[in-house]
Amino acid sequence: GQNIDQPTEMTATEGAIVQINCTYQTSGFNGLFWYQQHAGEAPTFLSYNVLDGLEEKGRFSSFLSRSKGYSYLLLKELQMKDSASYLCAAMDSNYQLIWGAGTKLIIKP
Amino acid sequence: TAGITQAPTSQILAAGRSMTLRCTQDMRHNAMYWYRQDLGLGLRLIHYSNTAGTTGKGEVPDGYSVSRANTDDFPLTLASAVPSQTSVYFCASSEVPSGNYEQFFGPGTRLTVL
Numbered sequence: 001g002q003n004i005d006q007p008t009e010m011t012a013t014e015g016a017i018v019q020i021n022c023t024y025q026t027s028g029f030n031g032l033f034w035y036q037q038h039a040g041e042a043p044t045f046l047s048y049n050v051l052d053g054l055e056e057k058g059r060f061s062s063f064l065s066r067s068k069g070y071s072y073l074l075l076k077e078l079q080m081k082d083s084a085s086y087l088c089a090a091m092d093s094n095y096q097l098i099w100g101a102g103t104k105l106i107i108k109p
Numbered sequence: 110t111a112g113i114t115q116a117p118t119s120q121i122l123a124a125g126r127s128m129t130l131r132c133t134q135d136m137r138h139n140a141m142y143w144y145r146q147d148l149g150l151g152l153r154l155i156h157y158s159n160t161a162g163t164t165g166k167g168e169v170p171d172g173y174s175v176s177r178a179n180t181d182d183f184p185l186t187l188a189s190a191v192p193s194q195t196s197v198y199f200c201a202s203s204e205v206p207s208g209n210y211e212q213f214f215g216p217g218t219r220l221t222v223l
Contacts, residue, residue: 031210095205
């Protein structure tokens with residue numbers, strides 16, 4: 001079957017660094033997405049990895065290991081506005097996204 | 110640019126009634142999707158369309174139907190609503206053929222079936 005696992009909730013302190021992990025099992029693989037979703041709003045795109053390695057984009061970085069079926073999203077210099085849910089999604093062989101349930105990130109001052 | 114619009118923003122519907130959720134995009138994307146999002150669960154694909162004139166079933170298609178008469182519009186119809194269809198519904202689009210797989214989401218429709 002197809003499955004995405006990520007922690008339900010994480011707490012971090014403003015100014016710190018947090019890493020959100022995601023493991024996936026899909027029928028075929030065409031890349032791994034991370035989206036941010038603030039409460040009551042639509043998901044918005046953060047990153048897309050299809051090759052192994054780390055992609056950095058400002059305060060956010062995303063890592064992929066295809067052999068391990070593993071990805072993480074790294075958020076640096078946390079700000080209060082980073083409080084949101086972070087959704088991991090893997091693209092299968094039909095180019096459909098399989099979504100995790102999301103990780104709710106709580107930032108404390 | 111508006112991107113993707115959805116209507117209505119929210120709706121309370123009596124069980125057994127029918128309803129159409131509207132979705133329009135102005136990005137000329139080929140692919141469009143309908144998802145539902147329930148607490149504790151990931152986004153689940155209901156139906157999709159890779160191009161105008163074609164549609165396909167997703168993970169949870171029962172009780173829903175879609176049509177794709179043109180590139181811009183992708184309405185979702187509930188023929189006879191049931192309480193288990195209470196959810197937040199998101200429409201999304203992407204320009205898949207170009208190799209850009211990023212999906213853009215509408216603001217969502219919050220539906221309550223009583």
